[in-house]
Amino acid sequence: MSPAETTIPQGYGKVFSRPQSLSDAPTTYCPGCLHGVATRLIAEVIDELGIKDRTVGIAPVGCAVFLYRFYNLDFVQASHGRACAVATGLKRANSDLMVFSYQGDGDLAAIGTAETVHAANRGENFTVVFINNQIYGMTGGEMAPTTLPGQRTTTTPRGRDVASTGYPLRISEMLAQLDGPRYITRQSLHDAPHIAKSRKALLTAFSNQLEGKGFSMVELVAACPTNFKMSPDKANKWLVEQALPAYPLGDLKVKE
Amino acid sequence: MSLQLMRGNEAIAEAAIRAGCRCYFCYPITPQGELVEYMARELPTRGGEFLQAESEVSAINMVYGAAAAGVRTMTSSSSPGISLKMEGISYMAGARLPGVIVNIMRGGPGLGNIAPAQADYFQATKGGGHGDYRLITLAPSTVPEAAELVMEAFELSDRYRVPAMILADGMLGQMMEPVELPEPVDPADIPARPWALTGAKGRDPNVVLSFDLDPQGLKKMNQELQAIYRQIQHNEIRWEESHTEDAELLLVAYGTMGRIARTVARLAREEGIRAGLIRPITLWPFPYDPIRQAAQSVSTVLTLELSAGQMWEDVQLAVGQRADTPFYGELGGVVPTPRQILKEVKRYVSS
Missing domain, CATH: 3.40.50.970 (Thiamin diphosphate (ThDP)-binding fold, Pyr/PP domains)
Known part of the structure; x- marks a missing residue:
């Protein structure tokens, strides 16, 4: 039912509705997937800042490839890993645009590492939302650069062996070492208080862009229940117990 | 000017x-x-x-x-x-x-x-x-x-x-x-680019996919x-054509080789060989028809390239059985002189 068709009975007030920046298309995420939470938070922030009419989103390759369907925004789909280069092109062509990329860990921290590092180092004035769920979702649960030691995936069936495949890549810590970025933070989506903090971080990141302050990245630690082969509840518990010790939360860089 | x-x-x-x-x-x-x-x-x-x-x-x-x-x-x-x-x-x-x-x-x-x-x-x-x-x-x-x-x-x-x-x-x-x-x-x-991503203000969102x-x-x-x-x-097919009307031999070359071929054709004419030239300007779309037409009246269509013969395949497609379609190319960054190529031309004319 569209909002126009909803009648609010007398004595009641509307306290919750779909952000204007979201379309009414259902998402294609799996049940319990935290992409949906991140997708909505971004829409809320865009609404709050009143920038819907000048925002361009960049959809990655991966589970969020259909992102353009979920938003009421101009959108471009980038080739795998190249979102930060595409964002650079958009923003350099039209600095009035508010540009954000939405990228998973394979996209941003494996195939797109170079694009990410150099866009951050140039201090490009756009916003990156980085979903770290420690796995490749869309292709069927393969090892990501963020996969934890010992974690079983379809390409690490005996668990990730660091001697052969390396260690979880903490790309936010890497970027925080650079002089270029304005704001690098890591938050989590596993429960309501952390979702509220994630929203606040996204608001900061988009506000930075609006004020021309440069590159901001919000890493959101999330679970992929389908490929973890866990219930959503168990996946979130696993996140707290296993993933968060490897990916400590908080601001990694705030350049004043 | x-x-x-x-x-x-x-x-x-x-x-x-x-x-x-x-x-x-x-x-x-x-x-x-x-x-x-x-x-x-x-x-x-x-x-x-x-x-x-x-x-x-x-x-x-x-x-x-x-x-x-x-x-x-x-x-x-x-x-x-x-x-x-x-x-x-x-x-x-x-x-x-x-x-x-x-x-x-x-x-x-x-x-x-x-x-x-x-x-x-x-x-x-x-x-x-x-x-x-x-x-x-x-x-x-x-x-x-x-x-x-x-x-x-x-x-x-x-x-x-x-x-x-x-x-x-x-x-x-x-x-x-x-x-x-x-x-x-x-x-x-x-x-105008009505499809461009400028922010969905007063219109439905644009998507580039x-x-x-x-x-x-x-x-x-x-x-x-x-x-x-x-x-x-x-x-949009573009090409340059010279001396094809009475040609007995047609040269096909583009770019730097096309420029050299112009000199080759002139030198050949000076020696009494009726050479013509087609220089493709658009390589895609390729000028198949102009080459096919020019090939009607010649015995040889010689393709010249600074490669082992890539455009040559398109020239052969255009010419078919209408004429012989030999190839002369240089490799590795070597650029031939017009005189070197003229020697080749003479070989095909005498044979």
């Missing part, structure tokens, strides 16, 4: 600025360094954006982003760098984004060398990237023509919403010639692309 002595690479850069190129992204590589340097010096002072990217891959994806934002945009490189751009070119073709790519070819494969070569013909005209797409490919043979064709590449790319390539080589990039530069394009004459997971949908997208390609093949 004001003539300026300019290097090919610089004339290409200046022409791009005059064509209204607002964003240029690059990665340094020889032998097109002067193009990058010219843009770095000039573009920012003339209302444009210059950025040296971290890689060729990033540079072409910046072009993809700037094109999506609705501005005229360009990147340039040389053979190994163009290989890296192929993914991005395929995405541009799929997403229907205009943009110009300049390839100042050098010797290959692999790192090859920095000498002039024409061994990227297949890559430019037969795919290069993945999927059923075509790339408008313009091949200048002089510095003034390079400047003209850059303007043309932007126009064609905009008109059909497909990427276009300038395929030149290290010789053309490096040589200096007098050029009468084209008049700058009036920004008002640049076609190169995919459709539904096979029927992707089939339709491909059919639309093919229809555009047919239009381009119908409307």
Whole structure:
């Protein structure tokens, strides 16, 4: 039912509705997937800042490839890993645009590492939302650069062996070492208080862009229940117990 | 008329600025360094954006982003760098984004060398990237023509919403010639881009995509692309033709080799050999019909290239059994003299 068709009975007030920046298309995420939470938070922030009419989103390759369907925004789909280069092109062509990329860990921290590092180092004035769920979702649960030691995936069936495949890549810590970025933070989506903090971080990141302050990245630690082969509840518990010790939360860089 | 002595690479850069190129992204590589340097010096002072990217891959994806934002945009490189751009070119073709790519070819494969070569013909005209797409490919043979064709590449790319390539080589990039530069394009004459990503203000959102997971949908997208390609093949074939009316032998060559072939034809005529020349200017779409027609009345169609014979395949397709279709090529960045080629010509005429 569209909002126009909803009648609010007398004595009641509307306290919750779909952000204007979201379309009414259902998402294609799996049940319990935290992409949906991140997708909505971004829409809320865009609404709050009143920038819907000048925002361009960049959809990655991966589970969020259909992102353009979920938003009421101009959108471009980038080739795998190249979102930060595409964002650079958009923003350099039209600095009035508010540009954000939405990228998973394979996209941003494996195939797109170079694009990410150099866009951050140039201090490009756009916003990156980085979903770290420690796995490749869309292709069927393969090892990501963020996969934890010992974690079983379809390409690490005996668990990730660091001697052969390396260690979880903490790309936010890497970027925080650079002089270029304005704001690098890591938050989590596993429960309501952390979702509220994630929203606040996204608001900061988009506000930075609006004020021309440069590159901001919000890493959101999330679970992929389908490929973890866990219930959503168990996946979130696993996140707290296993993933968060490897990916400590908080601001990694705030350049004043 | 004001003539300026300019290097090919610089004339290409200046022409791009005059064509209204607002964003240029690059990665340094020889032998097109002067193009990058010219843009770095000039573009920012003339209302444009210059950025040296971290890689060729990033540079072409910046072009993809700037094109999506609705501005005229360009990147340039040389053979190994163009290989890296192929993914991005395929995405541009799929997403229907205009943009110009300049390839100042050098010797290959692999790192090859920095000498002039024409061994990227297949890559430019037969795919290069993945999927059923075509790339408008313009091949200048002089510095003034390079400047003209850059303007043309932007126009064609905009008109059909497909990427276009300038395929030149290290010789053309490096040589200096007098050029009468084209008049700058009036920004008002640049076609509107209602599909561009400018923020969905007062309209439905625009999306720029190169995919459709539904096979029927992707089939339709491909059919639309093919229809555009047919239009381009119908409307945009360009070639130069000289002395074909009475020719007994037809030379077919493009770019630097096309220029050498002009001298070869003249020398041959001086020695009583009735040589004609067809110089393809668009390599895709390829001038099959003009070559087929010119081949009706000759016994030999000799293809000349700085490669092992790439365009040669298209010439053979055009000529079929109408005439003999021998090939003469040089490899590895070696450029033959007209006299060397004349010897070949004489061989075919005497036989």
